[in-house]
Amino acid sequence: MTGGLTGRLQLGLSYTFLITLLLLVLFPFYWMLVTSFKTEDQMRSLVSMFWPSPFALENYQQLLSKTEFVSWYGNSIVVAVSSTFLATAVGTIGAYALARLRFLGRGFMASATLITYLVPPSILFIPLYAQIKNMGMANSLAGLIAAYPSFTVPFVTWLLMGYFESIPEELEEAAMIDGATRFGAFYRIVLPLAAPGVLAAALYAFTQAWNEFLYALVFITDARLRTLPVGLASFITGDVYGWGFLMSGAVLTTLPVIAAYIYLQKYMVEGLTAGSVKG
Amino acid sequence: MSVPAARVETRVASVARARRIGLERWLGADYRLGFLFVAPIVVSVLALVAYPFCYAIYLSLTHKLVGVPPVFVGLENYLRLAQDGFFHRAVYNSFLFTFSSVAFKLLLGMAMALVLMTPVRWRAFWTGVLLIPWVAPTVVSALNFLWIYDGSLGVLNYLLVKVFRILPQGVGWLSEPGTAMASVIAVNVWRGFPFFGISFLAGMKAIPGELYEAAAVDGANTLQRFRHITLPGVKNILIIVVLLSTIWTFNDFGIVYILTRGGPGGATMVLPVLAYETAFGAQRLGEAIAVALYLLPALALTIVVLARYMRKGRKR
Numbered sequence: 103m104t105g106g107l108t109g110r111l112q113l114g115l116s117y118t119f120l121i122t123l124l125l126l127v128l129f130p131f132y133w134m135l136v137t138s139f140k141t142e143d144q145m146r147s148l149v150s151m152f153w154p155s156p157f158a159l160e161n162y163q164q165l166l167s168k169t170e171f172v173s174w175y176g177n178s179i180v181v182a183v184s185s186t187f188l189a190t191a192v193g194t195i196g197a198y199a200l201a202r203l204r205f206l207g208r209g210f211m212a213s214a215t216l217i218t219y220l221v222p223p224s225i226l227f228i229p230l231y232a233q234i235k236n237m238g239m240a241n242s243l244a245g246l247i248a249a250y251p252s253f254t255v256p257f258v259t260w261l262l263m264g265y266f267e268s269i270p271e272e273l274e275e276a277a278m279i280d281g282a283t284r285f286g287a288f289y290r291i292v293l294p295l296a297a298p299g300v301l302a303a304a305l306y307a308f309t310q311a312w313n314e315f316l317y318a319l320v321f322i323t324d325a326r327l328r329t330l331p332v333g334l335a336s337f338i339t340g341d342v343y344g345w346g347f348l349m350s351g352a353v354l355t356t357l358p359v360i361a362a363y364i365y366l367q368k369y370m371v372e373g374l375t376a377g378s379v380k381g
Numbered sequence: 382m383s384v385p386a387a388r389v390e391t392r393v394a395s396v397a398r399a400r401r402i403g404l405e406r407w408l409g410a411d412y413r414l415g416f417l418f419v420a421p422i423v424v425s426v427l428a429l430v431a432y433p434f435c436y437a438i439y440l441s442l443t444h445k446l447v448g449v450p451p452v453f454v455g456l457e458n459y460l461r462l463a464q465d466g467f468f469h470r471a472v473y474n475s476f477l478f479t480f481s482s483v484a485f486k487l488l489l490g491m492a493m494a495l496v497l498m499t500p501v502r503w504r505a506f507w508t509g510v511l512l513i514p515w516v517a518p519t520v521v522s523a524l525n526f527l528w529i530y531d532g533s534l535g536v537l538n539y540l541l542v543k544v545f546r547i548l549p550q551g552v553g554w555l556s557e558p559g560t561a562m563a564s565v566i567a568v569n570v571w572r573g574f575p576f577f578g579i580s581f582l583a584g585m586k587a588i589p590g591e592l593y594e595a596a597a598v599d600g601a602n603t604l605q606r607f608r609h610i611t612l613p614g615v616k617n618i619l620i621i622v623v624l625l626s627t628i629w630t631f632n633d634f635g636i637v638y639i640l641t642r643g644g645p646g647g648a649t650m651v652l653p654v655l656a657y658e659t660a661f662g663a664q665r666l667g668e669a670i671a672v673a674l675y676l677l678p679a680l681a682l683t684i685v686v687l688a689r690y691m692r693k694g695r696k697r
Binding site for chain 2: 112113116117124126128134145151191198202203213215223227230233255263285288312315316334338352359363
């Protein structure tokens with residue numbers, strides 16, 4: 103039958119397309135990993151292009167011992183973790199209020215939050231820098247922790263508003279008829295139900311803060327206080343170190359994000375679609 | 382005559398309740414918890430977005446050097462930019478970068494979603510892996526491609542020259558004006574298309590299967606089904622994703638900054654990088670903000686339209 107034949111042909115084309123896409127998507131990461139285990143000599147001689155020979159750990163050893171990479175790692179963790187906690191706390195209660203509670207200005211704040219989420223950092227980074235500097239927080243991790251809510255809070259709020267709206271309102275009403283206060287209904291009924299959404303939102307906020315480049319580049323001048331993206335980028339202008347060295351740093355920078363992603367992949371795919379484009 | 386204490390208490394309580402009901406009528410039934418819960422957002426939006434935004438508009442009307450108080454000059458920064466050839470080129474580059482990137486992301490994302498709608502196995506695996514460029518740090522991806530594109534030792538030249546023998550000799554992908562922009566666009570597309578694909582896929586999954594069955598009964602072919610069922614079904618998502626990506630791409634700083642810094646000779650200079658260079662290279666903050674804000678009317682319009690679509694999508 104022609105139906106079966108075209109069906110199989112279509113499926114074959116689908117797999118061909120997916121495998122091509124897969125190779126294109128994964129190759130840069132594979133290449134980063136391979137490069138990080140190559141010696142400088144091997145790279146210059148263009149032998150055994152696609153596998154390290156000898157398999158060397160010297161890039162990693164040098165990276166950890168001779169640069170400030172370890173401090174940058176600590177800085178990134180401090181900044182990403184604190185701004186994640188901040189954004190998740192502020193965003194969760196705010197999103198609940200905007201999704202459920204009746205009060206003056208709710209519609210306006212919901213719109214304002216969404217619009218804030220859409221304002222790009224590239225038009226805010228200069229005035230924010232001036233502001234942070236006036237407050238005496240330029241060139242400090244505190245300045246970054248203070249600035250990152252500009253994008254994490256609106257994002258988490260917008261994402262969780264959708265999540266709270268999807269939880270049936272009857273559950274809270276039943277709890278309140280049974281004598282719970284509004285806050286009690288939120289804390290005991292809604293929050294536990296929303297836990298997966300809150301976790302996904304927190305993970306997103308963490309990824310965004312971990313990956314953030316522009317503010318960190320502008321606000322921080324002291325080399326020791328850099329976050330990972332800025333530290334890594336500083337290697338290319340330095341030109342002292344080789345590519346294997348740079349790629350080992352890139353591998354270690356990517357690991358936490360990919361680990362978090364693999365762990366919570368399902369939530370992230372759902373969260374991504376629910377948060378940005380639902381409907 | 383003394384009023385029993387208990388009666389006084391109830392009177393006080395009832396007056397308080399009456400006042401509260403009055404307030405509740407004006408401020409909403411849950412105003413106390415509502416205001417309390419929203420206050421932190423109000424503070425962060427005001428302090429971190431609204432105030433800096435207004436400050437930016439003010440600074441763009443001044444001569445502001447780093448470390449020196451601003452001097453008001455009116456529209457001078459904007460007028461000067463209007464006659465600056467290098468700025469014109471950056472505007473042109475920004476549009477070229479944005480529209481080509483978004484167009485390719487749209488095509489690739491649509492293809493990805495359509496293919497994942499066919500009965501392939503391990504759908505969760507494919508979507509999971511294909512989304513990796515979207516979650517990986519932009520700086521890391523940009524550095525990976527900087528290394529892949531490298532003129533002398535890069536693997537792209539190695540593949541094209543030594544393995545597939547398509548090119549007679551290596552190309553300086555990022556150092557030649559003819560290829561730099563296309564190379565930068567390719568990285569943006571690589572990073573961004575999974576978001577398009579995953580969003581379209583979510584939209585397509587929500588289309589009721591009966592529509593396709595009915596169309597098949599009516600004898601509609603694949604193309605007709607795509608045009609009359611799939612495309613209308615994902616229309617809203619498509620508009621949202623395209624507008625969202627247009628804003629993000631237009632304001633993408635990291636990829637261009639890492640790969641070319643706007644070079645060679647301004648061939649890939651886009652507005653966010655120009656704003657950064659003007660502010661922290663040339664130290665002219667007022668002019669730099671004017672660069673960043675020059676296309677604000679267009680950005681504001683896009684944001685308003687997009688916000689309307691996003692809220693509409695939620696309400697359904």
